[in-house]
Amino acid sequence: ALIQYILLHGFTIGWRPGEIIIQKVSDVFLDDGYIIITETKKNGQPRQIFPEKDLMTNLRRKSMKNWIEHWRPKVANKYSKDYLYIQPNGRPFTIAYLQRYLGKHVKPVWNYYHPYIMRHWCAIARLIKSKVETNNWDIWDVKEWLGHDKVTTTEGYVRYAKQYYRNAHYDW
Numbered sequence: 001a002l003i004q005y006i007l008l009h010g011f012t013i014g015w016r017p018g019e020i021i022i023q024k025v026s027d028v029f030l031d032d033g034y035i036i037i038t039e040t041k042k043n044g045q046p047r048q049i050f051p052e053k054d055l056m057t058n059l060r061r062k063s064m065k066n067w068i069e070h071w072r073p074k075v076a077n078k079y080s081k082d083y084l085y086i087q088p089n090g091r092p093f094t095i096a097y098l099q100r101y102l103g104k105h106v107k108p109v110w111n112y113y114h115p116y117i118m119r120h121w122c123a124i125a126r127l128i129k130s131k132v133e134t135n136n137w138d139i140w141d142v143k144e145w146l147g148h149d150k151v152t153t154t155e156g157y158v159r160y161a162k163q164y165y166r167n168a169h170y171d172w
Contacts, residue, residue: 001062001071003105006085007118008062012055014122014146016040017115021093023084025072028064030057035064039147047147119146123154125172127161132171137161 010020018040027036033056037047057065068084077090086092087101099115106113123142130138143154164172 002085002088003102005062005067005071006102007106009055009064009067010115010118011121011125013037013049013051014119014126016119017095017098020085020115021083021095021098024082025068025084026082028056028068028084030065030068033057037147042147042149049145120157120160122146123157124161124164127157128165129171131161131165132169 006020009015013035015023015037016039019037022038022040023035024038027038029035033053034048034050037049039045039047051064054061055063057063059066072080072084072086075086075088075090079089079091080086081092083092087097093101102115103113123146126142126145127137127139130136130141137158139151139154139158142157143151146154148154
């Protein structure tokens with residue numbers, strides 16, 4: 001379950017690997033529908049995002065609510081503190097251990113996997129979603145979602161989004 005939650009949340013939210021390991025349960029506001037992301041690349045600057053309601057509170061999916069209320073407590077202990085994602089032994093992740101842990105379980109299924117790819121795919125999928133919904137590549141919304149300083153960083157993903165969109169005209 002841990003791997004499934006990290007992957008689903010990672011691909012949907014677009015965490016940087018360093019953000020995954022420092023996020024706190026108290027950064028997730030289920031009732032209000034938002035998450036405060038502590039940006040490691042920007043000296044801990046907070047960024048607020050409003051994920052889709054399904055990701056936040058759906059009772060039948062791998063939502064934040066299900067993770068926080070049902071799965072996380074199964075392994076939480078005195079070492080867990082308020083960290084959102086914790087190892088099976090209840091301790092917080094380190095970057096190196098997160099990479100090894102996910103790699104061990106994901107690489108046999110998809111050899112090209114590395115933790116940062118979740119962020120790349122999030123950018124591409126959000127661009128495609130904007131194209132499907134508005135018939136435009138909404139670079140600014142994706143820039144804000146991912147917390148890019150420069151729009152040119154986000155623009156770099158448009159080429160890939162166009163390639164995937166040509167093959168499949170639907171919301172990824």
